[in-house]
Amino acid sequence: MTETLDNIIRGCQAGDSRAQRELYVLFKDKMFGICLRYAGNFDDAQDIVHDGFVKIFMKIGQFRFEGSFEGWMRRIMVNTSLEKYRMHCQVININDFTKEIDNTDSSDFSTEISARELVRFVQELSPRYRMVFNLYAIEGYSHKEISNMMDITEGTSKSNLSRARAILQEKVRKYFSQTAKIK
Template sequence: MLQSEQEIIRLCRKNDTKAQAALFGKYSGAMMGICLRYSKNKEDARDLLHEGFIKVFGSIARFKGESDIKTWMSAVFVNTAISYIRKHFGRTFYMGEDFPETRQQETEEEDELQHFLFNDLSQNDVLEMVQNLPEKYRVVVNLYCIDGFTHKEISAMLNISEGTSKAQLSRARKLLATMLIKKKVIYEKAS
């Protein structure tokens, strides 16, 4: 039996299949969560999971131990998901007209939406709603709301402007609010 996570990592660097199986067993659930958030369905998520672990095992020698292994693996999986989306949906994300800067501060409605999404709904409900967003919105929602990247970081990752990232997030929030209204979780405000 493998002793510690450090030992598992050390053996994974030597391509030890038992150590790789142990790392997979310990983190496949968390990594599948990332894959599900970025993909449209479970089949694509399984493909991402497979591809992500291949990249983890192929690059584990570069893991320096400056963060914990789960954090490092999560970054590998997010990058794998973005590469996968680029490969299947085009080299750059959503080229075309640049969107104007959106307001910096969230409105009360957006705050209410965040509250319902992250406090009042089950993880499965949130996952289903996010998976039903158009690809360009789903990626920005994941990167900004869940993974904690800034619009500046997102713009660099996706080759879009910060304004486009903000606009896509704003549009995604509107679509999510519409979904919540349809589910009768929140009610449309009278004009």
């Protein structure tokens, strides 16, 4: 952690509004990117970021300079996103999940798929499948952590991930078979 960031954090812990502004400017874009994967749209992502920063500033006194500050903030943003999910029972966009789809046998496919199409496929998943897929494949949480966050069993988390992958792989296969017929 840089000395400058340490000073900003200490300022935030002391309630310095200038330090809070600096911290917000320093991390808002990264945190927005995280929240956008969970939000249904741009406005929802902004709301989550706002709520997350409010929580960060309320809890910053608990940060003990052990481990990554950015990781600590990220966890708060993900938890804020999960709270919004629980309140509204809907989950949102995933922007980067191509590595999960790589398990699909693409040797027969003679065309490429756009990121926009992949995002659309994930958006078509049920809210629970999307949440589990995002937490596991994108955020790197374990099934045990997901089960605790979402109040489901580990087995349900594993099952939801397996079903989400199967659905996505089928959507990719259909997409490629349809685009191959067009060419």
